Amino acid sequence: MTPAKLSAPTNAIMEQMKLKINYDELTNCMRCGFCQPACPTFQETGYEAASPRGRIALMKAVTDGLMEPDASFRQQMDLCLGCRACEPVCPADVKYGQLLEQTRAVLEEEPEHHRWWVRIARRVTFTHLFPYPKRMRLMGSALKLYQRSGLRGLAQASVMKMFPEHLRQMESILPPAASKGVVEQLGTFYPAKGEPIATVGMFRGCVMDILFTETNIRTVKLLAEAGFNVVIPEAQQCCGALHAHSGELEQAKQLAKQNIKAFQDAQVDYIISNAGGCGALLVEYDHLLHDDAESAGAAGWFASRVKDVAQMIMEKGRISAVIPWASTTGQAAASSDAGRSKTKVTYQDSCHLRNVMKAGNAPRDLLKRTGDITFVELPEGDRCCGSAGIYNIVQPDMSMQLLDHKMEHVKQTEAHVLLTSNPGCLLQMKLGAEREQLSDRLKVMHVVDFLHERLEKQRQ
Numbered sequence: 001m002t003p004a005k006l007s008a009p010t011n012a013i014m015e016q017m018k019l020k021i022n023y024d025e026l027t028n029c030m031r032c033g034f035c036q037p038a039c040p041t042f043q044e045t046g047y048e049a050a051s052p053r054g055r056i057a058l059m060k061a062v063t064d065g066l067m068e069p070d071a072s073f074r075q076q077m078d079l080c081l082g083c084r085a086c087e088p089v090c091p092a093d094v095k096y097g098q099l100l101e102q103t104r105a106v107l108e109e110e111p112e113h114h115r116w117w118v119r120i121a122r123r124v125t126f127t128h129l130f131p132y133p134k135r136m137r138l139m140g141s142a143l144k145l146y147q148r149s150g151l152r153g154l155a156q157a158s159v160m161k162m163f164p165e166h167l168r169q170m171e172s173i174l175p176p177a178a179s180k181g182v183v184e185q186l187g188t189f190y191p192a193k194g195e196p197i198a199t200v201g202m203f204r205g206c207v208m209d210i211l212f213t214e215t216n217i218r219t220v221k222l223l224a225e226a227g228f229n230v231v232i233p234e235a236q237q238c239c240g241a242l243h244a245h246s247g248e249l250e251q252a253k254q255l256a257k258q259n260i261k262a263f264q265d266a267q268v269d270y271i272i273s274n275a276g277g278c279g280a281l282l283v284e285y286d287h288l289l290h291d292d293a294e295s296a297g298a299a300g301w302f303a304s305r306v307k308d309v310a311q312m313i314m315e316k317g318r319i320s321a322v323i324p325w326a327s328t329t330g331q332a333a334a335s336s337d338a339g340r341s342k343t344k345v346t347y348q349d350s351c352h353l354r355n356v357m358k359a360g361n362a363p364r365d366l367l368k369r370t371g372d373i374t375f376v377e378l379p380e381g382d383r384c385c386g387s388a389g390i391y392n393i394v395q396p397d398m399s400m401q402l403l404d405h406k407m408e409h410v411k412q413t414e415a416h417v418l419l420t421s422n423p424g425c426l427l428q429m430k431l432g433a434e435r436e437q438l439s440d441r442l443k444v445m446h447v448v449d450f451l452h453e454r455l456e457k458q459r460q
Contacts (some may be wrong), residue, residue, distance in 0.1 A: 011067055016106040017063040021099060026063065026274075028094045029056045035086035040384045040402055041079055049076050052086040052096050059103055069107070072408075077103055079398060081391055082245050082446035083351035083384040083386040097356070098287060101244055108247030126248050129205050130238040131255060133181075140210030143177035163348075166396050166431070178213035181219060183232050185213070190230040193385050195371060197227040197316055203259075205278050206238040207425075212423050217308050218452035219274045225455070230272075232273040241281040244288065245389050256285045258305030259296055260302045270316075271302065274309045274448055276350030276422035277389060280356050282306045303309035303390075308353055308446040310421065310447060322451060323369050324458060345370075346378040346415040347404070347447075348429055352420035362455050363447045370454070379409040385420075400435075407432040410442070418444045 035052040036042050042051035051059060055076055061067035077100070084097040129135055130193075133332050146152055160168050182204050189322070200223060204216050220230045236259050240252035259282075263271055273279035281288070286303040289295040307315070312324055347364055354360030360382070368374050386392055386402030409419060410432070418433070430444045 010126050013069045013106055013110060014062060014110060015104070015106065017069070018105055019411070021059060021063055021102045022095070023063065025099055026056060026060045027093050028092045029053060029193070030058075030092050032369045034089050034091060038085040038089045040085070040386075041117060041398065044398065050079060052080075052090075055080060056099065058093070059099060066176055070441065074107060075298030077107065079395060081351075081384050081388040083349060083388060085384065088230075097433070101247070101362045102121055103250040103352065104245070104247035105221055106247075116393075122246070122248075126243055126246070126251055130242065131251070132235065133206070133209075134200055135179060136206050136210055136238075140177045140181075141179035141328065143210070144172075147174070147176060156161070160415065162175030164396065164398055166215070166392070169431055169434050170392070174436050175211050175427075175428065175458065177210055177317075179210075181209035181213055184236055185217060186220055186232070188232050188234055190224050190232075190378055192229045193225050193400040194227060194318070195227045195329070197318070199229040199231060199267070200268040200312065201263045201266050202230050202232045202272045203236065203239065203271055203273045203278060203282060204232060205275055206422055208275050208278070212227070212426075212446070215423075215448055216275060217304045219448050220457075222313065222448060222452055223309065224245075225273065225318070225321045225347050226313045226319070227228055228317065230313070231266045231268055233262040233266045233319040235265070237262075237280040239281050240288075241277050242381055242389055245404060249288075252281070253288060253292070256281075256288050256299065257356065260285065260295065260298045262301060263305075266296060269305070270312060271306045272305060272309050272312055274421070275309070275424075276357065277424055279306060280355075283357050297426045306357075308359045308362060308421065310355070310360040310366050314362045314365050319366075319369065323366065324455070328447055331339075342413045343372070343417060344376055344413070345347065345417045345419060345450075346413040347381060348378055348385060348410075348418060348420045348425060349382045350420060350425050351382075351384050351388070353421050365421070366447070367452065370451075373456075376413045376415055378413055381409075385425050385428045385432070387424040389424060392428060392431075403428060403432045403435070405434045407438075411436070412432070416441070417444065419443055419447045419450055420444075421425075421447050 021198035031053055033053055039051050048054040058073055058076060062069045080100055082097060082100060160171060202220055209216055223230050237255045240255035244252040273282055283303050283306040285299040289299040312317060326370050345367060347367060349360050384402060385406050392399040418429055420429060426444060426446055433439045433442050433444055
């Protein structure tokens, strides 16, 4: 089929693929297949097209004009979780995540393939909601009213019954929303305990600051305990991760520029994230803006300073102030102290914290220093739980399939507490506990909340 016989939109997509996708990265793929065992969708389906190697081959075929970007092509691009587990195992160091974002950005230039209500939802969410912190707080106020009034019970008894089961379950496990974020409750500066080691800027997030406000507050307090002055720039915006992963790259770039300026103006030494999904884009702002001559230098400054909260405490902080009960050997009670300990803890990786930020061991290292718990490794804890931003909403079948397998492994650990380092993962694991009827005996928490809770109990 020659390009002349293709429809105008199809022709346009193929031309944009040639212009916007990094062809050198496409050709870097050696087709070795090392990515396949690491890819959740390939492991679930066994289809070559559902692997990173297969998707790269599809991208290259469309770019070379050998294949039409038809519905099956879009389906495979959409089916990818974007977990980027393929990247650490790739001997050629192919930047698969960047190829995926570039491809999705091209596909979104022809948004008609989305249903009308999806197009409206994307426009409202990406353009009119996430970029505006005040609007996010208004949404938090509305959600708080819904949760605390009789509206929630009324909705669950009527309207919610019209939704699929997994959405009903997701609604039931949503944490309490807040109308006031971390800045409204703590201010824009929180001093270090003792002599300051450095000044860090806290990235508060958008959804994070209305659904996980307490986690944000505890993050600030843990950083202060560890010896850091904490600045929370009020001018910061949504990180842009959901935009970038959904093909809205131009909006992601605009948000990145605003965030870079906010943290540069704050004159911080480091930029701290407590959400792996946010942190993964923050640490790649230099790539996101690499073709913007005016912003490239500042983006490099920003990206080089991004760290996860656990990573920051482990590398630079006063660990003994955060974990005063730490074991002298630096090893958790998983061995010699196992008989004494009653709290068995396991950990589910945030894919982006592990695969993009390269800081997946930091939360484990903190937990393994905690001398009054039994730390148990989660089998395949490095495999995606199926949350992946909004993946559990737009790809529910694959998401729930991954989650069900994940919970089989969780049950094997016999853990009392399941920890993670990303809000999306946290909600997904709470959903898994609900689906498996484990909520009465399995507590699902963010690592920050767990450490802060134990620190407060130790002081009592």
